[in-house]
Amino acid sequence: MTSLPIGSDVDLAWVRQRVRQTAAELGFGLVQQTKLVTAASELARNTLIHGGGGHMEITPLDEGHVPGLRLSFTDSGPGIRDLDLAMTDGYTTGIGLGSGLSGARRLVDEFSIDSRPGHGTTVTVTAWVTGLPSPRGAG
Numbered sequence: 001m002t003s004l005p006i007g008s009d010v011d012l013a014w015v016r017q018r019v020r021q022t023a024a025e026l027g028f029g030l031v032q033q034t035k036l037v038t039a040a041s042e043l044a045r046n047t048l049i050h051g052g053g054g055h056m057e058i059t060p061l062d063e064g065h066v067p068g069l070r071l072s073f074t075d076s077g078p079g080i081r082d083l084d085l086a087m088t089d090g091y092t093t094g095i096g097l098g099s100g101l102s103g104a105r106r107l108v109d110e111f112s113i114d115s116r117p118g119h120g121t122t123v124t125v126t127a128w129v130t131g132l133p134s135p136r137g138a139g
Helices: 009-026 030-049 100-107
Strands: 002-006 054-063 066-075 110-116 120-128
Touching (some): 002 009, 002 030, 009 030, 009 054, 009 066, 030 054, 030 066, 030 100, 030 120, 054 120, 100 120
Antiparallel strands (some): 002 054, 066 120, 110 120
């Protein structure tokens, strides 16, 4: 596992670069890499803008000889008051398109979110290399 800070736009670029590099090393195809980088970019931006910054943990996985990648984005911001609303396509608290959380969820195999108002948010996503059976039946 590696932890990367998310505190500025420069950090967002490092997150995208590290996710792409790690995904390529694990054998993810170009389309899968692009999906992972897109999801990571959305979630890292949310961590920075809505959470006031935080960090991403990137963890290569190998369960049952199926390579995967887990990304966790954690902040100590205000948290999300209404998770159902926040996960709705088109919902935005800012000037964005409202596709961040729901869009990221569609780009990965596994998605979880833990958020409590006043205590921050952690979003964890996992993707498995396609063409191989997922160890958890996801995908």
